[in-house]
Amino acid sequence: MLVMQIAQTVLAVAVAPLLTGMVRKVKARLQYRTGPSVFQPYRDLSRLFTKETVVAHNASWLFCAAPTFVFAATWVAAAQVPTISFDVALSPAAELIALFGILTSARFALALAGLDIGTSFGGIGSSREVMIASIAEPAILMLIFVLALVAGSTRLTDIAFFVASPSVGLRISLLLAFVGLAMIAIAESGRIPVDNPATHLELTMVHEAMVLEYSGRHLALIELAAALKLLFYVSLISAVFVPWGIAPSGGTFVQYIIAMTLYLFKLAVAAATLAFFEISIAKMRVFRVPHFIGAALMLVLLAALLRLVSQSF
Amino acid sequence: MIPLVPDIAHFLAGLLVLLSFVQLYQSRLPPLISIFAAQSLALATFVAWQAQIQHAPHLVITAGITLIFKVMIIPLALHGLIRSLKIHRTVETVVGIGPAMMTGMALVGLSMALMMRTSAAVDVVVREDIAFALSVVLLGLLMMVTRRNAVSQAIGFMSLENGLVLAGTGAKGMPLVVEISVAFSVLIAFIVVGIFIFRIRERFDTVDIAVLDRFRGERP
Numbered sequence: 244m245l246v247m248q249i250a251q252t253v254l255a256v257a258v259a260p261l262l263t264g265m266v267r268k269v270k271a272r273l274q275y276r277t278g279p280s281v282f283q284p285y286r287d288l289s290r291l292f293t294k295e296t297v298v299a300h301n302a303s304w305l306f307c308a309a310p311t312f313v314f315a316a317t318w319v320a321a322a323q324v325p326t327i328s329f330d331v332a333l334s335p336a337a338e339l340i341a342l343f344g345i346l347t348s349a350r351f352a353l354a355l356a357g358l359d360i361g362t363s364f365g366g367i368g369s370s371r372e373v374m375i376a377s378i379a380e381p382a383i384l385m386l387i388f389v390l391a392l393v394a395g396s397t398r399l400t401d402i403a404f405f406v407a408s409p410s411v412g413l414r415i416s417l418l419l420a421f422v423g424l425a426m427i428a429i430a431e432s433g434r435i436p437v438d439n440p441a442t443h444l445e446l447t448m449v450h451e452a453m454v455l456e457y458s459g460r461h462l463a464l465i466e467l468a469a470a471l472k473l474l475f476y477v478s479l480i481s482a483v484f485v486p487w488g489i490a491p492s493g494g495t496f497v498q499y500i501i502a503m504t505l506y507l508f509k510l511a512v513a514a515a516t517l518a519f520f521e522i523s524i525a526k527m528r529v530f531r532v533p534h535f536i537g538a539a540l541m542l543v544l545l546a547a548l549l550r551l552v553s554q555s556f
Numbered sequence: 557m558i559p560l561v562p563d564i565a566h567f568l569a570g571l572l573v574l575l576s577f578v579q580l581y582q583s584r585l586p587p588l589i590s591i592f593a594a595q596s597l598a599l600a601t602f603v604a605w606q607a608q609i610q611h612a613p614h615l616v617i618t619a620g621i622t623l624i625f626k627v628m629i630i631p632l633a634l635h636g637l638i639r640s641l642k643i644h645r646t647v648e649t650v651v652g653i654g655p656a657m658m659t660g661m662a663l664v665g666l667s668m669a670l671m672m673r674t675s676a677a678v679d680v681v682v683r684e685d686i687a688f689a690l691s692v693v694l695l696g697l698l699m700m701v702t703r704r705n706a707v708s709q710a711i712g713f714m715s716l717e718n719g720l721v722l723a724g725t726g727a728k729g730m731p732l733v734v735e736i737s738v739a740f741s742v743l744i745a746f747i748v749v750g751i752f753i754f755r756i757r758e759r760f761d762t763v764d765i766a767v768l769d770r771f772r773g774e775r776p
Contacts (some may be wrong), residue, residue, distance in 0.1 A: 413561035415570030422574065534653045538581050541657045542574070545664060549570075552668045553684060 244492075247499075248332040252322035254503075255478075259321070259470040260284035262477065262510050263517070266441065269518035284470065288463050296459030299360050309356035310457065310464040316349035317468040320477040325400050325482050327502045329491030334400040340385045340401070343380075346431075348384035349468070350376055355356070357453030364445065368452025371529055375430060375449065378533050382427050382540040389420045389546045390483065399479075403486040419546035421484050428476035430532065435521040437532050440469070445524055474510075481509040565609070565726070566681060568602040569688040572722060573664065576695035576715060585707055586644050589634045592711050596626035599718050603725045610728055614735075618725060621739045630714065630746055637750060638707060641757055651702040663694040685726035690718030706756060706763045710749040717742045752771050 247422065264281035271278025298307060306361040323337040354372050357365035365415070391397045393406040393416055438449040455463050482489070488505035510552045527535065575595040582588045600622040607615035636646045644691045673686035678686075696716025700709045717738065724735060753763055 373744055413567035414563075415567060418567065418570060419574060534581075537654055538577075538657060541661055542577065545577075548661070548665055549668070552665075552672065553680070 244328065244330050247328040247330065248322075251324075251326055251328070251331060252318070253525055255321040255324075255471065255474060256318060256327065256467070258507070258510065259467065259474040260288060262474050262514055263470045263523045265511060265514035266473075266518050266521075270522060273518060273522050284466075288467060291463035291466070294459045296461055298461075299456060301361060302456075303359055305352075306356050306359045307461070309352045309359075310461040310468075312352045313332045314464040314468040314471070316345050316352075317471045317475065320345045321471045321478065323399065324475060324478040324490055325403050325486075326478050326506050327499055328490045328492070328494060329404055329515065330494075331400075335398070337399040339390065339397050339399055339402075340384075343383050343387070346472070347380065349404050353453055353465075360456050362456065364452045364455050367445075368455070369432075369448055371449045372453060374518045374529075375462075375532055376538065378536045378540070379427055382423065382536060382543055385540060385543040385547060386424055386427065389416055389550060392547065393417060393420075394551045399482065403482045403489065406483060407486040407489065414516075416546040416550040419542045419549070421480070423543035423546065424476075424480055424483070424485070426479065426535065426542075429517075430536050430539070432473040432476050434473075435519065436524050436527045436535060440528050441556050447529075449529075460475050476513055477510060477513045478506075481506070481513065485509065502510055565602065565605055565685065568598055568605065568687045569722060569726065570603070571598045572718065573688050573695070575689050576692050577657065577660060577698075579699060579715060580660055580695065580702070580712070581653055583653070584647055585638050585705070586635065588708060588711055589631050589638075592633040592715060593627050595715060595718055596622055596631075599721060600627060602722065604745055606725045612728075617727055618721065618735045618739070621736070622721065625739065626714065626718070627679075630743075633750070634707065634711070634748070641753070641763065643707070643763060645704075646705070656698065656702045660695050660698055663698060664691045667691045667694060682727055686723055689719045689723035689726060692716070692722055695719075703735065704765050706749070706753045706765055709765065710746065710753070712743065713749070714742060 254336035261281060261284070264279075264284045267283070268281045271364040318343045323333060323342055325331065325334065325337070345472045350372065354369040357372070361367070385398060390402050394402040395413065396402060396405070406417070411417075429435075429486055433440055438451075440450065442448050443451055443455075450469065454462065457465055488502050491503040494502075572595055575598060576593055578591050579588060579595070588687055600619045603615055603619040603622060607613060607619060636642075655725075667690035668687050670688065671683055673696070675683050675686065693716050696712050696719055697716060699712030703709050703712060720738060721735070724738070751770070756765075757763055
């Protein structure tokens with residue numbers, strides 16, 4: 244249904260800064276700070292959009308094109324995840340492999356843009372980002388295999404529909420896949436044990452180092468893309484593991500309202516959980532990140548193994 | 557809710573295996589003890605659930621023993637122990653998280669393959685629960701092999717014992733006497749290990765097991 248697709252697409256970009264704001268707010272409250280309002284990211288973005296955009300002298304066209312591409316690709320990926328309705332116009336195209344491919348191309352563009360200016364910070368950020376990607380992507384592929392083994396399809400709407408059906412009870416492979424996906428999501432969206440979105444300390448930053456040269460509307464697009472990426476992972480986890488409440492095809496207006504309310508509720512729960520996790524753990528050294536993602540890879544591998552041994556997992 | 561009944565037992569058994577892996581991953585002592593407590597809590601829930609579905613009231617006693625000793629007394633005592641020895645901030649040198657996790661995976665695969673072969677006639681759910689129990693036992697052994705610190709070796713031993721209780725309660729008809737004796741042997745083992753840790757500490761000023769090898773002259 245085209246209307247629902249448009250609604251989901253608009254909702255994704257409208258809610259993404261709110262999710263980031265909620266995470267920051269909860270985190271501030273947990274640290275006994277008042278913290279900015281949950282709508283602060285919207286104000287930041289609108290301010291950045293009106294500011295002058297400064298581009299370095301030796302920047303190529305790639306540097307100016309990358310923010311738009313990164314934003315567009317991340318938005319497309321985030322809009323494909325079923326959040327309100329199973330029956331959307333582009334749901335046949337919402338293959339997990341394609342979605343992660345789109346996200347990877349966005350990361351490729353950003354890594355190139357980090358190298359383009361030739362500053363050392365951009366270079367180190369890109370190299371770290373690619374190092375993380377090279378370990379996270381096998382884990383993601385293995386995760387897709389597990390979900391495909393359990394649900395019999397790599398299409399996201401099919402997986403969500405399958406998990407929502409009452410025939411699926413508690414599955415060990417889904418439990419392991421959930422823990423694995425949560426770890427991958429933390430690493431990929433640059434949250435605390437792997438990367439700190441609030442730091443500008445050269446020893447620790449990954450994503451911030453790549454985008455250090457950006458300003459004005461370029462920076463706004465990149466920040467919005469980062470928020471959308473976090474929203475993508477949260478929506479993905481909620482669509483695959485807690486898909487209850489998503490309206491079926493041909494749903495009534497009330498069902499859509501309920502689905503929307505539940506979705507916002509899930510986002511709030513995810514924001515609180517993420518904030519709690521972030522304040523209770525310290526940022527790890529860059530060279531320990533492979534251990535972290537490696538553990539996620541092992542868990543997902545274990546899920547695949549159990550699933551192959553017996554159908555009841 | 558009927559189709560969920562075997563699933564919940566299965567799920568809790570899988571959770572025990574998952575927590576064994578988390579133990580393998582964790583190299584600092586205080587979180588390790590907390591994870592052990594969480595694993596014991598999962599075990600107590602599993603046993604209580606088995607008591608419900610097997611209509612075996614004596615399993616409730618087993619669950620109670622697990623809850624009191626392994627979720628409360630032993631973790632609290634261990635926390636006190638490492639704080640009094642001032643080793644609660646030590647980060648342990650593990651064999652390496654990657655190799656340890658890989659070996660753990662292989663052990664889970666091994667116990668699955670073994671159980672599928674040897675007990676083909678048994679009910680599927682029970683068979684897989686026992687395969688999980690064997691995995692927990694083997695992962696506990698792996699934990700004892702890969703760690704050099706006496707405290708984490710003791711935790712590995714008790715997590716191994718969690719696997720034994722899982723195996724004993726997953727199948728029907730284990731007498732209560734066996735369970736109680738197992739539970740108390742673990743408590744006694746804990747006391748022995750505690751004294752042992754204090755003695756090594758007094759003698760060598762460390763709880764690193766490697767010094768024992770040097771003391772016996774096995775390693776130069």
